[in-house]
Amino acid sequence: MRIAIVGLPQSGKTTVFNALTRGSARVGEYSARPEANIGVAHVPDSRVDRLAEIYVPKKAVFAEVTYVDLPGPPAGTHDDSGMFSGSALTDLQQADALLHVVRAFADDSIIHTKGSVDWKRDAGDVAFDILFADIALIDRRIERLGETKGLKAADRDEQLRQIEDLKAVQAALEAGTPIREQSFNDSQTRSIQNIFLVSSLPYLVALNIGESDVPNTEALEAEISSIVTGQGTGSAAICGSLEMELAQMEHEEESEFRQSLDVGEPGLHRMLRLSYDALNLMSFLTVGDDEVRAWTIPNGTPAVKAAGAVHSDIERGFIRAEIVSYDDLVELGSTSEARKAARLRSEGRDYVMQNGDVVNFLFSV
Ligand SMILES: Nc1nc2c(ncn2[C@@H]2O[C@H](COP(=O)(O)OP(=O)(O)OP(=O)(O)O)[C@@H](O)[C@H]2O)c(=O)[nH]1
Numbered sequence: 526m527r528i529a530i531v532g533l534p535q536s537g538k539t540t541v542f543n544a545l546t547r548g549s550a551r552v553g554e555y556s557a558r559p560e561a562n563i564g565v566a567h568v569p570d571s572r573v574d575r576l577a578e579i580y581v582p583k584k585a586v587f588a589e590v591t592y593v594d595l596p597g598p599p600a601g602t603h604d605d606s607g608m609f610s611g612s613a614l615t616d617l618q619q620a621d622a623l624l625h626v627v628r629a630f631a632d633d634s635i636i637h638t639k640g641s642v643d644w645k646r647d648a649g650d651v652a653f654d655i656l657f658a659d660i661a662l663i664d665r666r667i668e669r670l671g672e673t674k675g676l677k678a679a680d681r682d683e684q685l686r687q688i689e690d691l692k693a694v695q696a697a698l699e700a701g702t703p704i705r706e707q708s709f710n711d712s713q714t715r716s717i718q719n720i721f722l723v724s725s726l727p728y729l730v731a732l733n734i735g736e737s738d739v740p741n742t743e744a745l746e747a748e749i750s751s752i753v754t755g756q757g758t759g760s761a762a763i764c765g766s767l768e769m770e771l772a773q774m775e776h777e778e779e780s781e782f783r784q785s786l787d788v789g790e791p792g793l794h795r796m797l798r799l800s801y802d803a804l805n806l807m808s809f810l811t812v813g814d815d816e817v818r819a820w821t822i823p824n825g826t827p828a829v830k831a832a833g834a835v836h837s838d839i840e841r842g843f844i845r846a847e848i849v850s851y852d853d854l855v856e857l858g859s860t861s862e863a864r865k866a867a868r869l870r871s872e873g874r875d876y877v878m879q880n881g882d883v884v885n886f887l888f889s890v
Pocket residue numbers: 532533534535536537538539540541551552553554555556557597630631632635733734735736763764765766767
């Protein structure tokens with residue numbers, strides 16, 4: 526999974542990126558590096574820890590989320606519209622979700638391109654920028670489809686039909702409904718399927734609050750979650766600078782500090798959970814002497830596709846899946862004990878995978 530971090534200049538994108546990936550990219554330099562920061566977060570999973578105690582494998586592998594901290598618009602442009610156009614679109618196209626960092630921390634020494642700190646305004650403005658970017662993308666497609674000179678009648682009719690579809694989608698965007706919340710008929714689905722639209726991505730918001738607001742985290746979170754609503758969305762309030770500092774500590778020191786400062790669960794964990802929920806994802810597990818590992822798939826994935834997450838050969842040569850639930854496996858201690866107790870099930874290619882299934886795929890290629 527790949528999540529693109531977006532937001533206004535100096536809103537704390539790189540700070541939050543560092544907090545999420547335990548990274549140390551440079552912060553505080555107003556504007557444009559030419560390249561994105563790319564980092565990986567490991568998804569904490571107590572099931573992997575527990576299974577590694579049982580199997581003592583050579584390695585335990587956690588699911589991963591890649592965060593991409595996109596470069597801002599070129600220095601001096603002071604224009605936010607570049608966030609969702611031009612070369613940024615190429616980066617966004619590779620993402621599975623957006624994480625919008627909204628500045629809520631007050632600090633006079635840090636420039637705000639809009640002149641004041643007002644997170645509700647910024648959250649709304651950027652959400653609007655996204656809709657606006659999609660309207661422009663559809664405009665361009667409509668323009669091209671409108672060039673029907675010299676086409677056969679059937680082709681021209683087809684293009685005119687697509688234009689009608691696109692105009693309907695555009696009207697809904699203009700009325701404030703992102704693509705992820707629109708429902709389409711078959712014809713509309715076909716007409717938009719080859720256009721990358723930013724508002725089709727799941728949308729997460731990290732409200733970047735100041736140190737002094739940490740005690741109000743819950744209240745602020747309630748406020749932001751009442752603004753960021755709908756399918757495929759999620760939001761949380763975190764103090765980026767504090768989370769970044771804590772993320773750079775050793776684990777033990779970090780938890781001591783968290784306790785003493787009364788900051789709860791790491792922002793990293795909360796953001797990961799949000800991402801899983803908004804993207805409708807779950808994990809299954811594989812075990813063995815070599816490796817205990819968590820794999821990420823969308824909810825509702827059939828066994829044969831889950832096999833493909835492990836390796837395309839396993840999907841191609843899929844025979845069946847031997848499955849035991851995590852709870853049963855931990856209770857019984859091994860897959861052979863689970864087999865004896867008739868808790869090891871044999872499932873076919875269409876079996877819908879369940880969160881925490883421990884799987885052995887049988888295949889032949
Ligand atoms: N007080 C406070 N300062 C913060 C917080 N988060 C970020 N900052 C500061 O805000 C400044 C900008 O942070 P960055 O993470 O570089 O912001 P950015 O969005 O990546 O900036 P650009 O990439 O230049 O657009 C830095 O000086 C940070 O230390 C926070 O939670 N509290």
